[in-house]
Structure formats: C-alpha cells, structure tokens
Amino acid sequence: MSSALLVVQTLNGLQLGVLLFLIAAGLTLTFGVMDFINLAHGVQYMVGAYLAAMFVAWTGSFWTGLALTLPTALAFGLLLETTIYRRLYDRAHLDQLLATFGLIIFLNQAVKTLWGAAPLSVPIPDLLSGSVQLMDGLFYPVYRLALIAVGLATALLLHLLINRTRVGMLVRAGASDAPMVSALGVDIRRLFMIVFGFGAMLAGFAGALVAPILSVQPGMGDDLLILAFVVIVIGGVGSIRGAFLAALMVGLIDTLGRAFGPQLLRLAMAPAAANQTGRSLAPMLIYILMAGVLFFRPTGLFPVKR
Amino acid sequence: MRAASQREVGDAARVWARPEFWIFAVLALAPLAAKLGAEAYLLSLATHALIFAIAALSLDFVLGHGALVSFGHAAFLGIGAYAVAMLSRWGHEEIFVQLLAAISAAAVFALATGAISLRAGGVYYIMSTLAFGQMLYFFFVSLSAWGGDDGVTLDARSRLFGAAVLKSDVGLYYFALAVLMACWALAERIVGSRFGRVLGAIRQNPLRVRAVGFQPFGYRLTAYAISGAMCATAGVLLANQSEFVSPAFMTWQRSGELLVMVILGGVGSLWGAILGAIAFLALEEMLSSLTEQGNLILGPLLVLIALTGPTGLAGFVMRSAGGGAR
Numbered sequence: 001m002s003s004a005l006l007v008v009q010t011l012n013g014l015q016l017g018v019l020l021f022l023i024a025a026g027l028t029l030t031f032g033v034m035d036f037i038n039l040a041h042g043v044q045y046m047v048g049a050y051l052a053a054m055f056v057a058w059t060g061s062f063w064t065g066l067a068l069t070l071p072t073a074l075a076f077g078l079l080l081e082t083t084i085y086r087r088l089y090d091r092a093h094l095d096q097l098l099a100t101f102g103l104i105i106f107l108n109q110a111v112k113t114l115w116g117a118a119p120l121s122v123p124i125p126d127l128l129s130g131s132v133q134l135m136d137g138l139f140y141p142v143y144r145l146a147l148i149a150v151g152l153a154t155a156l157l158l159h160l161l162i163n164r165t166r167v168g169m170l171v172r173a174g175a176s177d178a179p180m181v182s183a184l185g186v187d188i189r190r191l192f193m194i195v196f197g198f199g200a201m202l203a204g205f206a207g208a209l210v211a212p213i214l215s216v217q218p219g220m221g222d223d224l225l226i227l228a229f230v231v232i233v234i235g236g237v238g239s240i241r242g243a244f245l246a247a248l249m250v251g252l253i254d255t256l257g258r259a260f261g262p263q264l265l266r267l268a269m270a271p272a273a274a275n276q277t278g279r280s281l282a283p284m285l286i287y288i289l290m291a292g293v294l295f296f297r298p299t300g301l302f303p304v305k306r
Numbered sequence: 307m308r309a310a311s312q313r314e315v316g317d318a319a320r321v322w323a324r325p326e327f328w329i330f331a332v333l334a335l336a337p338l339a340a341k342l343g344a345e346a347y348l349l350s351l352a353t354h355a356l357i358f359a360i361a362a363l364s365l366d367f368v369l370g371h372g373a374l375v376s377f378g379h380a381a382f383l384g385i386g387a388y389a390v391a392m393l394s395r396w397g398h399e400e401i402f403v404q405l406l407a408a409i410s411a412a413a414v415f416a417l418a419t420g421a422i423s424l425r426a427g428g429v430y431y432i433m434s435t436l437a438f439g440q441m442l443y444f445f446f447v448s449l450s451a452w453g454g455d456d457g458v459t460l461d462a463r464s465r466l467f468g469a470a471v472l473k474s475d476v477g478l479y480y481f482a483l484a485v486l487m488a489c490w491a492l493a494e495r496i497v498g499s500r501f502g503r504v505l506g507a508i509r510q511n512p513l514r515v516r517a518v519g520f521q522p523f524g525y526r527l528t529a530y531a532i533s534g535a536m537c538a539t540a541g542v543l544l545a546n547q548s549e550f551v552s553p554a555f556m557t558w559q560r561s562g563e564l565l566v567m568v569i570l571g572g573v574g575s576l577w578g579a580i581l582g583a584i585a586f587l588a589l590e591e592m593l594s595s596l597t598e599q600g601n602l603i604l605g606p607l608l609v610l611i612a613l614t615g616p617t618g619l620a621g622f623v624m625r626s627a628g629g630g631a632r
Contacts, residue, residue, distance in 0.1 A: 031429055037432060084609060084613070087613055088612065091612075093429065093432060094369075094569060094573070096612070097375070097432070098565070098608055098609075099612035099613065101562045101565070102604070102610075103609060104559075106601060106604075106605025108601070109601035109602050113599055222558075222559070226440045229436060233430060276450070276451075279448050280445060282448075283444035283447070283448055284444060287437055287444075288441075290437055291438075294425055294430070298430065299430070
C-alpha cells in the first residue's frame with residue numbers, strides 16, 4: 001500500500017516539476033539573455049489558463065481551445081514586449097520590478113473584472129478522461145499522465161531547439177554575453193522579442209494544460225512565480241538544462257516532503273512531535289534546498305559560462 | 307539627491323529648511339486635524355501610514371544606501387508581529403520587551419538568510435530574499451499552534467512601562483510617531499557615520515572599495531540586519547494596531563508594496579520613504595473608495611512611474627523648494 005502511495009506521490013511530484021519547468025524555462029531565459037526581472041511571468045501563466053477556459057467554452061472542444069490559446073498567449077506576450085518591456089531592458093532592476101509588479105496588480109484585477117472572481121473550470125477532454133490501472137489497486141488519471149508526457153516532450157523539444165538550431169545558438173550566446181552578440185551584427189532586439197514571446201507562450205501553455213485539473217482563478221500564478229524563482233536560483237540563471245533538472249527536483253521534493261516528511265521524522269522522533277515538525281518543515285524544504293545550493297554554488301547548479 | 311548632510315543639523319536656523327522637520331511637524335499635529343472628520347477612522351489610517359512609513363524607511367536604508375534590493379522585507383513585519391503575539395501569550399506584555407525580542411529575532415533571521423543571499427548578489431539576491439520571505443510565510447502558515455493560516459487575535463494591546471497607554475488610539479499614534487522619528491534619526495546617524503560612508507562607497511563602486519581594503523560583504527550584511535531589525539519594530543506596532551496577527555502580514559505582495567512605497571518616495575533620501583508610504587496608502591484608500599476596481603488604475607500607474615523614471619516625491623519636493631531648501 002505504501003509503495004502505491006509512493007508511486008502516486010512521485011507522479012504528482014513529476015507533474016508539478018514539468019509544470020514548473022514550462023514556467024521557469026521562459027523566465028530563466030529572460031533573466032539570462034536580457035538581464036530582465038519579469039515578475040509578471042506568473043500572470044502570463046494565469047492569462048493562459050483564462051484564455052483556455054474562454055476558448056474551450058466558446059468552441060466546445062478542448063483541442064481547438066488549446067490551439068487558439070497558444071497563438072493568443074504568444075500575441076499577448078509580444079504586445080507586452082513591444083509596449084512596455086522593451087523600454088525597460090537597459091533600466092535598473094528596480095524599475096523592472098516596479099513595472100512588472102504594476103502589471104501583476106492590473107492583470108489580476110482585469111481577469112476578475114472580465115471573468116468574475118469565482119473560479120472557472122474546464123472539462124477534461126473525452127480522449128484523456130478516466131484513469132488507468134498502474135498496479136494492483138492503484139488508479140491514476142490519464143490526463144495527469146498525459147500532462148507529464150507533454151511536459152517532458154516539450155522539454156526535449158526545447159533542448160533540441162536551444163542546442164541544435166541557429167536561433168538556439170544565438171540564445172545561448174545571448175545568455176553568456178548579449179552585448180557581444182549584438183556587436184557581431186545580430187539584431188538583438190529581434191532576438192529579445194523571440195525569447196520573450198516564446199517564454200510567454202510556454203507560460204500560457206502551462207496555464208492551458210492545468211486549466212482542466214486546477215481551478216482557474218485570479219492570483220493563481222502568484223505562488224507559482226516564487227517557485228519558478230526558486231527553480232531558477234537552484235538551476236542557474238539562463239540555463240535551460242538547469243531549469244529542467246531543478247524544476248523536477250523542486251516538484252518531487254516539495255510533493256514527497258509534504259506526503260512523507262512526518263512519517264520519515266517518526267523514525268527519529270515521538271509521533272506527535274514528528275507530525276507537527278514534519279508539517280511545518282515540509283513546505284520549507286525547497287527553500288532550505290535553495291539556501292544550500294546558494295551556499296555551496298552561489299550561481300546555481302548549472303551556471304551559464306560567462 | 308540626498309538630503310542635507312548630518313553636520314547641518316546643529317545649525318538651528320537650517321532646521322526649518324529641512325523637509326523632515328515639516329513632515330514630522332505635520333504628523334505630530336495630524337491627530338488634531340483628525341478631530342475635524344471621522345476621527346477614529348482617520349486616526350487609524352494615519353497610524354497605519356506611520357507604521358508602513360517605518361517599514362519603508364527601513365527598506366530605503368538598505369536599498370538606497372546599500373544598493374540591496376530586498377524583496378522579502380514583509381518577512382520582518384511578520385517577525386515583529388508574531389513576537390508580540392507569542393510574548394503576550396507567555397505573559398510579557400511590556401512593549402519594550404517585545405520590541406527587543408522582535409529586533410533580535412529579525413536581526414538573526416537577516417544575518418542567516420542575508421549571508422546566503424549576498425553570496426551571489428545581483429538578481430540572485432533579489433530572488434533569494436523573495437524566496438526566504440516566502441519560506442517564513444509558509445512556516446507561519448503551517449504553525450497550527452498559532453492559528454496557521456487564520457492567525458491569532460491578541461488578548462490586549464501591549465503595555466508601555468506597565469501602563470495601558472497604547473490602548474487609546476491617540477496613544478498608539480504618538481508611540482508610532484516616536485518610533486518612526488527614532489528610526490529616522492538612527493538611519494541618518496548611520497548614513498552619516500564612517501560605516502555609512504563605506505556603505506555608500508560600496509554602492510557606487512564595490513571594486514574600488516575592495517581595492518582600498520574593505521570587505522563589502524560584512525558591511526552589506528550588517529546594513530541588511532539593521533534594516534530588518536528596524537522593519538520588525540513596524541511589525542510590533544502593526545500587531546498592536548490590528549490586535550491580530552496572521553501570515554497575511556508577510557505575503558510577497560506586501561514586500562512588493564513596500565518597494566513601491568520607497569520608489570514612489572524617491573530612493574535614498576530616507577524621508578522620501580515616509581512620504582512614499584503615506585502617498586501610497588492614501589492613493590490605495592482613495593482608489594478603493596472611488597471604485598472596486600481601483601487596481602485597474604493603480605497597476606498602470608506603477609508601470610507609468612517605472613517607464614518615466616521620475617525621482618520620486620523627494621526629488622519633486624526638493625525641486626519645487628528650489629535652491630532655498632539647500
């Protein structure tokens with residue numbers, strides 16, 4: 001029974017991990033390539049979820065809704081880039097924080113005004129509804145398995161894109177030394193736009209993917225944003241590989257820690273004390289991990305060479 | 307951008323010319339003006355503004371003079387607030403005991419997390435202070451003995467030397483004003499001291515400071531600890547004002563609001579942060595009384611401020627006052 005629980009929680013952890021990766025991937029590149037702190041990345045994830053909810057309700061089909069969400073999320077990201085972010089790239093971090101914080105406040109309120117404060121829900125598509133039996137007495141929803149698979153596939157695709165294509169090469173070069181890339185005759189503004197738009201689309205994609213299993217509500221991106229920051233600090237700013245491994249680590253440690261922390265502590269402590277300590281300690285685990293990584297490797301596990 | 311330097315304080319004639327003098331004078335008279343309107347409501351707003359002025363001042367100290375963008379300052383508000391809740395339940399209702407405990411706890415938290423955050427610097431510093439703040443938030447959320455997510459209600463406000471001075475809203479207001487003035491004076495002293503000079507030099511050029519033989523790390527860490535301890539005193543007052551403590555005091559959005567106050571006031575002037583806190587809270591209150599969707603206006607306003615990059619209220623005041631205020 002306990003092994004079944006372990007499998008379920010590991011899958012849940014993986015699911016959180018790939019979700020975090022989709023969000024952190026765009027964020028780590030905007031940090032690494034543009035040296036830009038985008039607090040509004042979390043609300044872009046939220047906007048993706050709302051767009052998916054809207055399009056699915058309009059078209060009545062999850063797949064059409066998803067297909068419409070991606071280009072719209074991309075367009076939304078590009079709109080933000082051209083109107084606001086572009087003017088902030090060479091400004092102090094403080095100005096970037098202020099502007100993107102203002103965007104969070106605005107967009108959280110805007111979705112409330114447009115769609116109401118009550119959470120929306122999106123039905124799971126028929127094709128992926130139901131559960132499969134993984135082992136004796138253990139059923140797991142197909143949709144969640146599909147989510148993990150899609151996340152891993154996206155990570156692979158991104159890996160190929162970054163490491164095997166010309167644009168990917170420029171992005172890697174930009175993360176190491178953006179002024180030098182610009183000096184070599186590359187249109188750096190266009191590169192910034194591509195990186196930013198792509199990151200916004202990935203965040204929107206993540207939002208659309210979780211719309212059927214989480215409630216779509218204002219502020220849903222706020223806490224995930226902080227987790228994505230933790231992922232980036234652990235993985236190293238600008239590193240996709242670091243973001244991927246750190247995202248899986250954070251997802252698994254957070255989920256397993258909450259599920260099994262109290263039980264593990266019971267080996268060393270009285271049950272009541274173990275329960276209390278475990279419950280307080282579990283949500284702090286990933287931050288303690290981050291502190292440890294920062295202490296021993298101040299620039300993350302996979303720092304980009306400069 | 308910085309206000310007149312410390313040496314001029316002794317010059318009695320110039321006291322009038324300092325913006326701080328006018329700010330504190332207006333704040334001291336504010337309870338009288340509140341009598342003209344809905345007194346209890348206005349006084350509670352003003353007290354709230356004073357408390358956040360202390361927090362913003364502490365952040366401006368480390369941000370404006372140490373160039374450290376701390377995005378987790380609300381954690382210190384929480385530490386101060388929970389110090390009140392815990393000590394009063396254990397029978398220590400004296401506010402100076404609570405302040406002392408809050409300051410020590412905040413300094414320890416700042417030293418421990420700051421030492422790690424400062425190792426990498428830059429964006430890592432911003433992100434890790436944010437994350438450590440969130441860590442403490444989740445710690446208090448899961449602390450079921452203290453109400454967890456729901457928080458705890460205080461039995462009574464703290465006592466001042468055994469007397470129930472703070473029970474009256476006016477008493478609490480003037481106590482908060484006294485704390486604000488003490489914090490401001492302390493921050494000004496530190497900025498003008500040898501320590502403050504080194505800190506300012508590190509802000510301008512860490513490499514040169516290192517070459518002269520100073521280690522920036524210790525100075526920055528100390529500044530962060532002082533700032534955190536100062537912010538915790540605001541937390542003590544906040545708990546007393548609301549007679550309630552909960553993790554909602556220390557969300558990362560609160561940390562963001564503190565940054566907004568400092569930027570709005572003008573980074574680095576110290577007194578600007580006081581104006582910034584008052585202006586931000588007044589703006590928020592006004593917008594929310596006008597419309598339920600005040601954030602639709604507040605958000606774009608912040609974006610606009612960031613894009614146009616003005617020098618904040620402090621810069622505005624100095625420019626309008628012209629050469630006469632120098």
